[in-house]
Amino acid sequence: MTELTPIPPFDPFEQAGSVAPQWTRWKTRLEYYIDARGITVDSPKRALLLHLAGPVVQDIFATLQDTRTAYKDAITALDTYISAKEFTVRTAHFSPGSPSTKRTDRSVHYAFTPSGQKL
Numbered sequence: 569m570t571e572l573t574p575i576p577p578f579d580p581f582e583q584a585g586s587v588a589p590q591w592t593r594w595k596t597r598l599e600y601y602i603d604a605r606g607i608t609v610d611s612p613k614r615a616l617l618l619h620l621a622g623p624v625v626q627d628i629f630a631t632l633q634d635t636r637t638a639y640k641d642a643i644t645a646l647d648t649y650i651s652a653k654e655f656t657v658r659t660a661h662f663s664p665g666s667p668s669t670k671r672t673d674r675s676v677h678y679a680f681t682p683s684g685q686k687l
Contacts, residue, residue, distance in 0.1 A: 575601050577622025580650065588651045594621075595643065613639040621646075 578594045580587045598620060607613055617639065618626055628649060629635065635645045 572601065572604055575620055577620065578625050579622070580624060580653070587653060591647070591650045610639045611637070614642050617642055 575594070575597045578591065580590070582590060598617060601620070602613055602616060605616075607616065614637070618629060621629075625646065629642070629646060632645045632649060635642050
């Protein structure tokens with residue numbers, strides 16, 4: 569069998585507002601990927617979930633309680649967290665040569681926080 573291309577990581581900051589619809593679509597892609605790989609055992613399914621979801625979801629997952637070790641428990645914990653959140657994208661522009669940009673290029677820097685939380 570040819571190697572499957574992994575799905576892209578889940579990005580809750582792709583657009584501002586509720587991320588629940590994006591999360592639902594991403595989980596569907598994950599299920600297709602898991603099915604195509606023929607994985608039926610919980611442990612590798614859970615590991616793929618966290619690996620493919622990417623570092624943002626891994627950081628969120630590390631803060632959650634009651635995630636247990638089953639794939640369905642991990643999905644349920646993330647569903648509960650993500651469905652209750654609205655994410656805000658904040659953009660900050662820095663002037664070239666200012667102290668905060670001396671080690672960076674002239675790009676735009678982004679900071680992401682769940683709504684209601686301060687940077």
